[in-house]
């Protein structure tokens with residue numbers, strides 16, 4: 001079969017996207033999705049997304065996300081932003097979008113060539129001695145480090161991802177260094193990619209909320225510098241935790257292609 005695909009990247013987190021509204025692919029194609037994400041034997045990507053028809057009246061489409069290992073995964077913030085850009089490219093939406101992903105409903109808007117993606121509310125942030133843990137649609141371990149640019153993210157991230165208390169189910173691991181004011185630098189070891197990625201949207205969101213929750217910033221707008229570029233997270237602290245959370249940044253189509261599989 002010849003499959004048409006699109007390659008997108010959001011601050012260097014890269015994805016294969018397939019328009020699956022005609023249901024050409026079933027969701028249990030783990031081996032195929034892993035092969036398509038393979039950087040030597042396939043197209044190469046951190047993850048793969050299927051754009052599918054909406055399952056209710058309010059939605060414009062449905063998002064299905066798979067990590068590079070081919071397994072369906074939890075929410076992908078950068079992927080969600082790229083899928084909104086893809087839906088606009090197809091003409092499925094104009095500048096605003098409403099879609100359902102594995103963690104629920106999302107609203108998004110494209111403004112000044114940036115995608116604003118509303119993330120799920122966060123009601124709980126676990127504060128431990130040397131790290132924080134929270135779920136922003138995907139699970140995230142957040143730890144402050146010094147010398148981030150020389151930090152061994154792969155070795156240290158892999159150890160945390162596989163160790164207690166995460167073990168098999170794992171967590172994404174974010175290492176953070178404060179730059180100044182409301183600017184922070186982040187590097188992320190991503191579960192399901194099992195490597196460092198150039199940025200992680202749910203991770204950047206987790207870091208921004210963590211920095212506010214630990215008073216490392218009093219701003220409710222945080223700028224995160226990743227290896228793949230700059231992302232902005234805005235939010236409101238409420239009696240229930242954090243709400244009105246937006247992940248904001250670019251999402252670009254890199255190329256369209258066909259692959260025999």
Ligand SMILES: N[C@H](CCC[C@H](N)C(=O)O)C(=O)O
Nearest residue numbers: 076077078138192200201202
């Ligand atoms: N690897 C993550 C999902 C993708 C998250 C990331 N690509 C993002 O932009 O949020 C996990 O298995 O929890």
